Amino acid sequence: MPRSLKIPLLVVGGLIAASLLVLGGFLLGTRDDLGAALRGLFPVVAGSSVSGDSYQLQQEVLDKLDSTYYKAVDDATLHADAIDGMVAGLNDPYTVYWDPAEYAAFKDSTSGAYTGLGMSVEMVDQLVTVISTFKGSPAATAGITRGDIITAVDGESVQGMTLNQVVTKMKGGEPGTSVAVKLYRPPTSGTTTTTTGEAGGTSATTTTTEVAPVDLSHLPPGGETKEYTLTRRIIEIPVTETKIVEAGDKKVAVISFFTFSQGSAAALRAAVKQAVEVEQVDAIVVDLRGNGGGLLNEGVDVASIFIPEGDVVSTEGLHSPKQVYTATGGAYPDVPLYVLTDPYTASASEIVAGALQDYKRATLVGETTFGKGLVQSIEPLSNGGALKATTAVYLTPKGRDINKKGIVPDVLAPDDPATTGVDETLQAVLKLIASARTAPSSTTSSTAPASTTSAPTTSPFTPR
Numbered sequence: 001m002p003r004s005l006k007i008p009l010l011v012v013g014g015l016i017a018a019s020l021l022v023l024g025g026f027l028l029g030t031r032d033d034l035g036a037a038l039r040g041l042f043p044v045v046a047g048s049s050v051s052g053d054s055y056q057l058q059q060e061v062l063d064k065l066d067s068t069y070y071k072a073v074d075d076a077t078l079h080a081d082a083i084d085g086m087v088a089g090l091n092d093p094y095t096v097y098w099d100p101a102e103y104a105a106f107k108d109s110t111s112g113a114y115t116g117l118g119m120s121v122e123m124v125d126q127l128v129t130v131i132s133t134f135k136g137s138p139a140a141t142a143g144i145t146r147g148d149i150i151t152a153v154d155g156e157s158v159q160g161m162t163l164n165q166v167v168t169k170m171k172g173g174e175p176g177t178s179v180a181v182k183l184y185r186p187p188t189s190g191t192t193t194t195t196t197g198e199a200g201g202t203s204a205t206t207t208t209t210e211v212a213p214v215d216l217s218h219l220p221p222g223g224e225t226k227e228y229t230l231t232r233r234i235i236e237i238p239v240t241e242t243k244i245v246e247a248g249d250k251k252v253a254v255i256s257f258f259t260f261s262q263g264s265a266a267a268l269r270a271a272v273k274q275a276v277e278v279e280q281v282d283a284i285v286v287d288l289r290g291n292g293g294g295l296l297n298e299g300v301d302v303a304s305i306f307i308p309e310g311d312v313v314s315t316e317g318l319h320s321p322k323q324v325y326t327a328t329g330g331a332y333p334d335v336p337l338y339v340l341t342d343p344y345t346a347s348a349s350e351i352v353a354g355a356l357q358d359y360k361r362a363t364l365v366g367e368t369t370f371g372k373g374l375v376q377s378i379e380p381l382s383n384g385g386a387l388k389a390t391t392a393v394y395l396t397p398k399g400r401d402i403n404k405k406g407i408v409p410d411v412l413a414p415d416d417p418a419t420t421g422v423d424e425t426l427q428a429v430l431k432l433i434a435s436a437r438t439a440p441s442s443t444t445s446s447t448a449p450a451s452t453t454s455a456p457t458t459s460p461f462t463p464r
Contacts (some may be wrong), residue, residue, distance in 0.1 A: 058082060089169055089421075092390050094376055101385035102164040114173040117179070118235045119144060120290070122344075123163045126215040131344055132240060132290045138230040144183065147417060148226070151216055152182035158214045166214065175233050186223040190416040239267040242275065248434030250272065250282035257286055257302075260294030260348040265301030269330075272305055276335050283336040283433050289366060289415075289425070293347025296325070296375070296394075302348075303355045304328040306337055306362065310397065313351045315375055317392030336436075337362040338429050341409050346370035353407050354396035364409035365429045373403030 065073050083097045084278060118137020119130050128150040133253035150158060153169040161169075170179055241256040251338045253275035255266055268286075293299070296313070303312045308331040316322040339353055339362045350369050356362040375392040397403055413428035 020286040021271045079365050087387075094372075094374055095387075095389045096164075098164065098386045098388065101168055101172075103380070103384065103386040105164070106170045106386070113234055113236050114171070115173070115175050115232050116235050117181075117230050117232060120292075121163070121167065122292075123149055125218070126213065127219070128158060128163060128166045128214055131292075134235060135241075138233060142228045142230055144181075144226075144228065145185075147186060148189075149184040149186065149219065150181060151184050151219075151225075152180075154180050154438075157216070159216045160213045162213055171232070173232050177232050178229055179232060181228050181230060183226040183228070184219050184223050185226055186220040188420070189454035216464045237261070238267055239264045240271045242271050244275075244279055244281065245430065246329065247277065247430040250433055251279065252283045252285060252430065252433055253279060253281045254285045254287060257288060257291060259291060260298040260302070262295060262298070264294070265298045265305070268302055269305050272332055272335075273361070281335070282336065285338045285340060285429055285433075286362075287426075288345045288349045288353060289340050289342040290344045291346070291349040292344065292370075293349050293351075293372070296348060296351070298352040301328055302333060302353045306333065306335075307332045307355060307359055310359065312355045312411075313394050315392040315394045317375070317390075320375075320392040333361075336433070338433065339364050339397055340425055340429060341366040341369050341407065342415070342425070343367055343370055343406075345407075346372045350402055350407055351394065351396075354400060354402060357407060357410070358397040358400070363411060363429075363432070364407065365411040365426045365432065366409050367412065368408050369402070369406040371402055371404045373401055373405075373407035 008113055058280055062078060065078070066075070076375070080097075080099060087095055087097050117139045118134040119139035120132045120134075122131050123129070130139075130144055130146055130148040130150070133144055134147055150166060150170075152158060153166065156169070158166045158169075170181065173179060180425060198337065238258050239261065243254050245252050245254055253269050253271075255275070257264070262359060272284060275284055296315070296322070300312045304327040307327045308329070311326050312325050312327055314324045323452075341349075341353055341354060341364055345353065345366075346369065353362075353369060357364055373394055374390045374422065375394055377391045378389050379387045379389065381387060393401060393403060411428065411432065413425045415423055415425040
């Protein structure tokens, strides 16, 4: 199962709206008792009985270092390292501390437009890896492609840096300024490992944590080094892109959906309306490959485009009472629907894919998804930084917990990265549509599908 982590576009990796950060909401939803959650996660720093002694001990160690260490001590760096160590002690790759510069970069990238290079990156096996580039962006125009590994920025090796640090270096400049990026391009075949999914499928397998530093010592052999000088510019983050294709005698709308940012569900609904009512297509393909997720409410609204009623997802945590999110109405329940997934389909994307699969509303085609079944909240801090903390788990309508498991598609059809210009997953779904005498239709009812567990009652890639 894929375990690579996308930083938020969300992190949850689609885009998180800047207004949500101001309100202190979920990356996947909102809640009011984040303070309680933080106290539960960090009793030492949130007023527990031992907090005073802990602070005193930390200061005592710092004072000793100031007076005994053989060279000058940077107090600010040590304090930041102490925070990083405390958060890392939770062993949760999604709970991280962002310093002021990193938090500012995050907010910039969640605003719908940002200054940067126009590519989405993530940490894969402790290597900063390009997941996608935006059409017409400096990165795409230069020829940077999915799978490229960033090894240096402006002549400085990224060895030992965090993902956020690398991203901040690439984005850190005004429109019109230049940045030199050195990449390593692995060979296009023979580098993908596979693992058997819970339904016998295979998917790309990667391991990472958001806080793990870059380690360039294990670059895959046989690749080549590339160097680019790119000019930063304002990047408009795409939401949807539609193309009309033929599958046998059927007319099909293939809608790529890139992020669950504020208003993105409305954009997808408009694309579906155009396809159904104007183009009068015979089937719709929603491409969620590479979509790292985003806002929970947008995920519920996206599922509601196709599911007329019933539960979509439920969330619950130690300090977060169980909450159920139901379909919001206005669905297109009859149009045959197919959804494309891959190892980078994550978070809110998995909420949508899981609900559609549970209700048998769509046929999922591609590879097993990322496997992120957790909810994070953002809490701004007094120094201008922020804490992103995991506060809940979410379940599909059938009560499935997909965290670290992912969602296995109904039809396994991976895209071969070695065949440039050929999309095997898309070809597979079009053949499926062409051969289907009757394409999948809604079986949704007002109650959640039967489950062996209690029925729920209901961002990781940053653009750079």
